[in-house]
Amino acid sequence: xxxxxxxxxxxxxxxxxxxxxxxxxxxxxxxxxxxxxxxxxxxxxxxxxxxxxxxxxxxxxxxxxxxxxxxxxxxxxxxxxxxxxxxxxxxxxxxxxxxxxxxxxxxxxxxxxxxxxxxxxxxxxxxxxxxxxxxxxxxxxxxxxxxxxxxxxxxxxxxxxxxxxxxxxxxxxxxxxxxxxxxxxxxxxxxxxxxxxxxxxxxxxxxxxxxxxxxxxxxxxxxxxxxxxxxxxxxxxxxxxxxxxxxxxxxxxxxxxxxxxxxxxxxxxxxxxxxxxxxxxxxxxxxxxxxxxxxxxxxxxxxxxxxxxxxxxxxxxxxxxxxxxxxxxxxxxxxxxxxxxxxxxxxxxxxxxxxxxxxxxxxxxxxxxxxxxxxxxxxxxxxxxxxxxxxxxxxxxxxxxxxxxxxxxxxxxxxxxxxxxxxxxxxxxxxxxxxxxxxxxxxxxxxxxxxxxxxxxxxxxxxxxxxxxxxxxxxxxxxxxxxxxxxxxxxxxxxxxxxxxxxxxxxxxxxxxxxxxxxxxxxxxxxxxxxxxxxxxxxxxxxxxxxxxxxxxxxxxxxxxxxxxxxxxxxxxxxxxx
Numbered sequence: 016x017x018x019x020x021x022x023x024x025x026x027x028x029x030x031x032x033x034x035x036x037x038x039x040x041x042x043x044x045x046x047x048x049x050x051x052x053x054x055x056x057x058x059x060x061x062x063x064x065x066x067x068x069x070x071x072x073x074x075x076x077x078x079x080x081x082x083x084x085x086x087x088x089x090x091x092x093x094x095x096x097x098x099x100x101x102x103x104x105x106x107x108x109x110x111x112x113x114x115x116x117x118x119x120x121x122x123x124x125x126x127x128x129x130x131x132x133x134x135x136x137x138x139x140x141x142x143x144x145x146x147x148x149x150x151x152x153x154x155x156x157x158x159x160x161x162x163x164x165x166x167x168x169x170x171x172x173x174x175x176x177x178x179x180x181x182x183x184x185x186x187x188x189x190x191x192x193x194x195x196x197x198x199x200x201x202x203x204x205x206x207x208x209x210x211x212x213x214x215x216x217x218x219x220x221x222x223x224x225x226x227x228x229x230x231x232x233x234x235x236x237x238x239x240x241x242x243x244x245x246x247x248x249x250x251x252x253x254x255x256x257x258x259x260x261x262x263x264x265x266x267x268x269x270x271x272x273x274x275x276x277x278x279x280x281x282x283x284x285x286x287x288x289x290x291x292x293x294x295x296x297x298x299x300x301x302x303x304x305x306x307x308x309x310x311x312x313x314x315x316x317x318x319x320x321x322x323x324x325x326x327x328x329x330x331x332x333x334x335x336x337x338x339x340x341x342x343x344x345x346x347x348x349x350x351x352x353x354x355x356x357x358x359x360x361x362x363x364x365x366x367x368x369x370x371x372x373x374x375x376x377x378x379x380x381x382x383x384x385x386x387x388x389x390x391x392x393x394x395x396x397x398x399x400x401x402x403x404x405x406x407x408x409x410x411x412x413x414x415x416x417x418x419x420x421x422x423x424x425x426x427x428x429x430x431x432x433x434x435x436x437x438x439x440x441x442x443x444x445x446x447x448x449x450x451x452x453x454x455x456x457x458x459x460x461x462x463x464x465x466x467x468x469x470x471x472x473x474x475x476x477x478x479x480x481x482x483x484x485x486x487x488x489x490x491x492x493x494x495x496x497x498x499x500x501x502x503x504x505x506x507x508x509x510x511x512x513x514x515x516x517x518x519x520x521x522x523x524x525x526x527x528x529x530x531x532x533x534x535x536x537x538x539x540x541x542x543x544x545x546x547x548x549x550x551x552x553x554x555x556x557x558x559x560x561x562x563x564x565x566x567x568x569x570x571x572x573x574x575x576x577x578x579x580x581x582x583x584x585x586x587x588x589x590x591x592x593x
Contacts, residue, residue: 019052026059026078034204035084042076065089065197067190068397071165071174074117081117081173083124086163087206089175090125092197093159094132094207096189099196101158107135109155111148112163113256113321115173116284118142122163125175127210140219142282144256144322146423146432149182149400150226151218153428164321167293170285183400183429187531223260229427230435231267235355236442239449240269246445247312250437251276251303253292254283255320257434264438270445274310276303276317286320294319294326295420297338304328307336314444314454318433323396324420325433327440329454332570342375342470343458344440345416349378350461351443352414352424353385362387367406369399369415372512372537373547373560377461377468378416384465387413393512393533394549396421400429418470418560459570467567469580473588476556486550486557493536493548493591502563502587504540511536546587559588 019027027047031040046055058077063070063085070089074081097106108129112118119142126136137155139148145162152160158180165172177185177193185193200206234240248265250273252258258280265273278288279302286292289299294317303315307328315328315336327344328336339347349368356362367388370378374391382389388410392398399415403426406412416422421431424439440454447457462468477485497509497520510517512535515528535549547560561584567576 019055020060023056023059027055030059030076030078033202039076039082039084065092065194067194068184068395069161069175069177071168071172073171074173081121081175083121083208084203084206086121086175087124087128087208088200088203089177089197090128090161091132091206092200093161093177093193094129094134095199096193096196097134097158098132100189100192104158105135106133106159107137107155107157109137109148109152109157109160109178110163111139111143111145111151111160113145114142114254114282114284115163115165115320116170117173118163118284121173123210124208125161125163126215128207130211130214131207131209133211134214136215137218138215139222140217142256144260144432144434145176146323146428146430146434147222147226147260149178149428149430149432150229151222152178152180153182154222154225155218162321166321167291167295167319167324169291178430181400181404181429183404184395184397186397186401226427226434227260227264227267229425230264230438233425233435233439234268234442235352235359236446236449237269239446240442243445243448244269244271246270246314246441246448247272247274247307247310248441248444249274249276249303249307249310249312249315251279251300251317252282252322253279253289253294253299253317253319254281254286255292255318255322256282257318257322257437258282260322260434261316261318261437264434265441268438268442270441274306274312276306278302292320294324295341300326300328300338304336313448314441316437316440318437319420322433323431325422325436325440326420329444329458331455337455339458340470341416341418341420342377342468344420345370345418345422346375346377346381346461346468347443347454347458348416348422348424348436348439349414350381350457351439351446353381353387355446356413357385363411366411366413368413369402371395371398371417372535373472373549374416374418375468375470376543376545376562377465377564380465381461393530393535396423396431398531399423403429418472456570459567459573462567462573463570466564467573467576467580468562468564469577469584470560470562471581471584471588473559473561473592474551474556475559475592478555482555486555489557490534490536490548490550497536498538498591501538501540501546501590502542502544502583504542504544506538507541508539509536510539544583544587546591548591557592559592561588563587
């Protein structure tokens with residue numbers, strides 16, 4: 016690009032002549048002098064969009080970048096919403112941040128804007144996990160909260176997640192109401208940046224203690240842990256926020272042999288030892304796996320930077336470390352929790368678990384055998400949190416999760432929680448080891464008892480404006496002409512979450528889906544296979560979630576049976592994604 020578009024130039028001039036600091040202006044001018052037009056265009060061609068979950072983007076100067084001004088405008092909009100929503104109340108908010116570069120500085124900006132608007136701010140004295148923010152909102156009676164994190168995105172990113180009074184991420188109608196208030200902020204001059212220190216209170220260990228007490232109270236197999244307290248556990252926070260709390264909660268549960276990946280214990284927003292700080296990727300766990308090999312550990316666990324997701328590895332029957340995916344770990348957690356609650360005589364018929372519609376239906380099967388209600392929500396943990404809030408005081412939540420490595424055990428927060436997940440996963444490993452078994456053998460036993468379920472996700476990328484149009488066309492075609500067969504099995508049900516309908520293909524009967532509308536289609540076959548199709552809300556791609564299952568007669572049959580199902584998944588996704 017040799018010149019700037021007039022609209023981009025206009026936006027740049029507004030920043031050069033507006034109420035922005037001299038350092039920002041100098042950086043913009045330097046890029047102009049160096050004719051970095053592509054970079055400037057990307058930074059200024061639009062405003063960084065405040066979506067239903069908040070903001071996320073690359074850090075830098077510009078209206079389409081994460082910086083003090085874009086975060087300031089978001090906070091002013093959120094402040095305006097809170098003052099309209101709670102006109103006669105003393106409004107309190109909670110702020111936390113993870114290890115991302117600039118997070119501490121940006122968190123101070125957010126605190127200043129809230130306090131300049133007369134809002135009481137509680138502010139963690141240093142980095143903390145996302146679930147602890149959710150806990151603190153509930154504990155301190157806050158009306159809202161902000162977590163500064165870009166989750167597992169690369170080091171160039173940062174983000175801003177907005178929370179409601181229940182400790183969950185904003186849901187309808189409040190998410191749209193906040194978005195509208197943020198969009199009304201037309202100029203940085205409307206943002207109150209000069210904070211009121213009297214309204215900002217630093218908090219720390221007192222909330223840590225209450226949070227850890229809540230997690231410790233969830234332990235169900237204390238005697239097994241006592242007997243297996245020397246079980247070797249390798250843990251890594253991947254340079255993130257769980258570096259103190261996970262080792263501490265494991266110690267409080269009774270584990271005495273936690274081996275830390277020291278190279279990854281230092282909080283560092285550059286994530287120097289990994290390509291992506293994402294526990295879904297094998298590469299992110301390589302150092303932990305190497306440590307497990309050196310020490311002959313039983314279990315590996317690694318959390319993402321804001322500690323709401325965890326990836327694990329266990330030893331298979333040959334003694335090799337293998338990674339479990341999010342569906343497998345989630346199913347194991349639900350299976351263990353329901354078995355333990357049943358054994359303790361705690362199941363009264365009023366308990367429930369929650370998962371998303373794209374998470375393994377093995378979980379539904381497990382719940383069914385225990386007569387425990389299993390609710391399915393739309394994709395996104397905020398919907399799980401929303402349901403928990405609706406059912407609070409009416410039914411007892413045991414656990415929940417989603418295929419993307421996020422789980423929650425207990426009712427202490429309204430978001431996925433890798434800290435409590437690590438504690439319960441370690442407890443499961445100790446429990447099965449105490450029985451002369453292992454987590455891997457428990458996985459196989461679960462498959463033999465309830466059926467072998469295999470899942471996979473394929474994302475198909477479509478670039479640019481034409482790609483977005485192509486994705487829309489694919490969804491339109493799927494609605495107009497759903498597939499008649501998948502994997503050789505007849506499609507018997509089509510669920511359209513956009514239209515809130517579930518159609519029985521044979522009878523033509525249509526029933527209503529009682530969930531918020533979402534652009535998701537689900538095809539269910541005669542043999543119980545399920546394919547869910549949804550366009551990404553943030554990237555130019557369409558996602559195909561595929562789930563297949565079969566009976567598993569014995570643990571010895573697992574490998575060939577799994578290979579057969581994986582081939583079936585491949586064929587099904589290929590037929591749909593052409």
